[in-house]
Amino acid sequence: MPSFYHLLKKIIQTGIGKSRLIMAAGGLGIAMILLLIAIQAHTDFDQLLNNQRNANESADFLIINKKITNAMMGQNARSEFSPAEIADLQKQPFTEAFGFITSNQYKVTAAAPGDLHFYTDMFFESVPDSFIDVKNDEWKWTPSDNTIPIILPNDFLNLYNFGFALSQDLPQISQETVKALPMKITISQGMMTQEFTGRIVGFSDRISSFLVPVSFMDWANGKFGSGQTPSPSRVIIKTKDPSNPVLSKYLEDKGYSTNQDKIKYSRTKLIVQTIVSVIGFFGLILLVFALLVFSMFIQLVIASCKKEIQLLVTLGTAPRQLQRYLMRQFVPLYITIGIAALLLVAALQWWAAAKLAAHDMFISQWLAVGTGCAALLVLVLVYIVNRVNVRKYINAIS
Amino acid sequence: MSVVVATAMDIFHLEKALYWGIIKNTSYMQIQLDNLVPVPLRDKIVQRSSDIWNRPVAFTPGSFTKIKAPSGTGKTTLVHYLYHIRTDYTGQVLVNGQPWASYSKGAIAGMRQEQVSVIFQDLRIFEQLTALENIELKRVMNAQAYCTAEKVKEMAARLNVTHVLNQSGRTLSYGERQRIAIIRALVQPFQWLIMDEPFSHLDEDNANRAAQLIAEECKARKAGFILTDLDHDTRFAYDTHYNL
Known part of the structure; x- marks a missing residue:
């Protein structure tokens, strides 16, 4: 049926x-x-x-600064980020983490130990530890320490070894040797001076600067600085996807610049x-x-x-x-x-x-x-x- | 039917029955008319008296009811109102105390499958189906068929239509169609059978056979019927007579 x-x-x-x-x-x-x-x-x-x-692990971190134009030259304040600009950058969807790069507000000089007759003016910067790609037990500082750990950019050593040393007929130096050399660091402001021993504890691929721990920077800026917190002119952000077109458009619109290589896929x-x-x-x-x-x-x-x-x-x-x-x-x-x-x-x-x-x-x-x-x-x-x-x-x- | 211990299944079935508008353990389906007047016949009806139109009428459940009506007095119209396929009337047709319009389409379909059956004057056979398929359609429409396929064959034999069962509905004579329509109305459970001149195309012998079958099937279900016809007849032991 x-x-x-x-x-x-x-x-x-x-x-x-x-x-x-x-x-x-x-x-x-x-x-x-x-x-x-x-x-x-x-x-x-x-x-x-x-x-x-x-393949490129550091691509997740971008250091952002304002483009230095001819019109801005001589007015350092114009390259600084205002609090509003920082807040805006922080609330962007691509910003996963955000950190200031703090500069020193005092004079820094470094001298090589012994008979090397090396003396230079230099600067320090500091970033929060979570942004640093060098993991090291020595990377810490308290006011009782006389030794300052320092991280150098890898590029800096390369420039010296393959550019400067070769052309000037100077010896090339290995990372281990640099780490073993204590440097005499003098920081001063007006009449106030203090000496430290600087020790290189690592080389960073991520941040092209001379880094010291935040605790040292805060202490030294407090003691030797003007007492005012300066606006930062470089910031670092952590982002999931540096090729995000929204990110590159944002940077372009605001006139910010970063390592272009990292955002080339956008x-x-x-x-x-x-x-x-x-x-x-x-x-x-x-x-x-x-x-x-x-x-x-x-x-x-x-x-x-x-x-x-x-x-x-x-x-x-x-x-x-x-x-x-x-x-x-x-x-x-x-x-x-x-x-x-x-x-x-x-x-x-x-x-x-x-x-x-x-x-x-x-x-x-x-x-x-x-x-x-x-x-x-x-x-x-x-x-x-x-x-x-x-x-x-x-x-x-x- | 008294339910002393209700199991989960019983409750499930009860809910299903309620959904379809069927509550088998309540009393029989009540059909009442409340001052029913067809709009197209209003002028004619108010001028004369009628046992049905424009007055309250309650059909006794289980009773054999005959409504005698001359042509043009609204016989077929009444059948359509009772079965709720036309609504151009004033007053009300009440089913279990509620007007037809208050029932959902699903509930009405449930009633037409379980509680009320119909034989139309114009027979309404699907021409693209065979005679047997026309009957089967009604039998297997319900989730659980009320009668067996053998029972259908038996009824067809009693009404002398066995030989046309496999013929297309298109080729059937009016007499054959009428008998198929009668069998179709009898394969489902019902409490009321509504018939509109059900023997109009049948000879005396076939009409009597059909009447006997209908009476038996109604008795088996303890069901009543409402039959409309032109003339006086003695084919059934009618309980009630009305003049339309």
Whole structure:
């Protein structure tokens, strides 16, 4: 004996709008593929950037200062960050952590020990410890200590060893030797002078400055400084993604500068993001049209079977039974389209992964979780929209 | 039906029954008319007296009711009002004390599956289905079929339509359609059967067979019927007569 479902199938013919159904299904398929490609491409590009970023660990930290222009020369205060500017920078979404680079407010001179006859004026800066890439037990200072730990920029030693020493016929010095040499550091302000022993405890790739512990800087600025807290002219931020176009645009708009090398991917990323957004946008538009055609198809089917549906309802068929029957006609179609689109994008991803791997660029061979979720979301959306339509049109005639 | 110990399943079924508007352990479905007047016939009706129109009427549950009506007095209209497929009236049709309009579409569908059945004068057979499929449609519409497929065959044999069961509804004669419509109305559970000239296309012999089957099925369900017809007849042991 035929089931109720089979009898309904004989009564409510859904073949009437076949061309519309094919159009809607095709539209849905293409829309889905575009959307999934957009989402997958976005994930892939992030992955590519992350891989490159992982190779350069210090890229997460950016030292930011104002550009020194000719107009500003001679007015040091104009390169300082005002409290409002600092607050603004701190509240930007890309700023994960923020630190001042504090300068000394006193004179610093360094002299080499013994007979080396080396004497120079110099400066110190300090940053919070969490921003320093040198982890060292000696990196601490209390007012009772006469030895100041100092971190030098790696570049500074390189400049000396490969630039200055070679050209001046001076000996090249290893990091170990530099660390072993105690220096005589004299800090002074007016008549006040104090001598310390400076000891190099490490070399930083991240911060190009002569660093001393914050505790020393605060103490020395308090004792030898003017007593006023100066505005900083350099700040350091920690950011998850230095290639974030929002970050580079912010810096450009404000006239700030940082190590350009670290933000060079932002432009590429901006272009890719635009292309991906355009693809995704077209996908969305197409999805909306597919939904419209679907709803026209449903309307047509229900209108063409109006008499039959009315008689079914008269005989006691519940509107819910009719809705369920009609949805059963469509749902397998969506699921097929969804799976087909996912498979296609998965194949594309696998192919792209293989192609890129040949150029030493690595992306996952598999679809991202987000892509799968998006496919599911689109299917749920289509289901809901169609259910609402079926319900509306059935209720209208029953 | 008295429920002493209600299990979780019982409560579940009760809720389902309530949802469909079926509460089997309450008394029979009550149908009442409250000063019902069809809008298109208003002028004609106010000029004459009627046992049905424009007065309160309560149909006794389980009773065999005959409404005799000459042509043009609104017989089919009344049947459509009772079954709630037309609403162009003033006054009210009350089902269990509530007007039809107060029931949801789902609740009405539940009643049409479980409590009230109908035989239309214009028969309303699906032409794209076979005769048997037309009957089956009604039988399998309910989640649990009330009668078996064998029972359908048996009823078809009694009404002499076995030979047309596999014919398309399109090719059936009016007499055959009428008998199929009668069987279709009898495969579901009901407390009221509403019939609009159910034997109009049948010869005397077939009409009597059909009447006998209908009476048996009503008795089996302890159900009543409301039958409208043009003339006086003695096919049923009517409990009540009305003149429309």
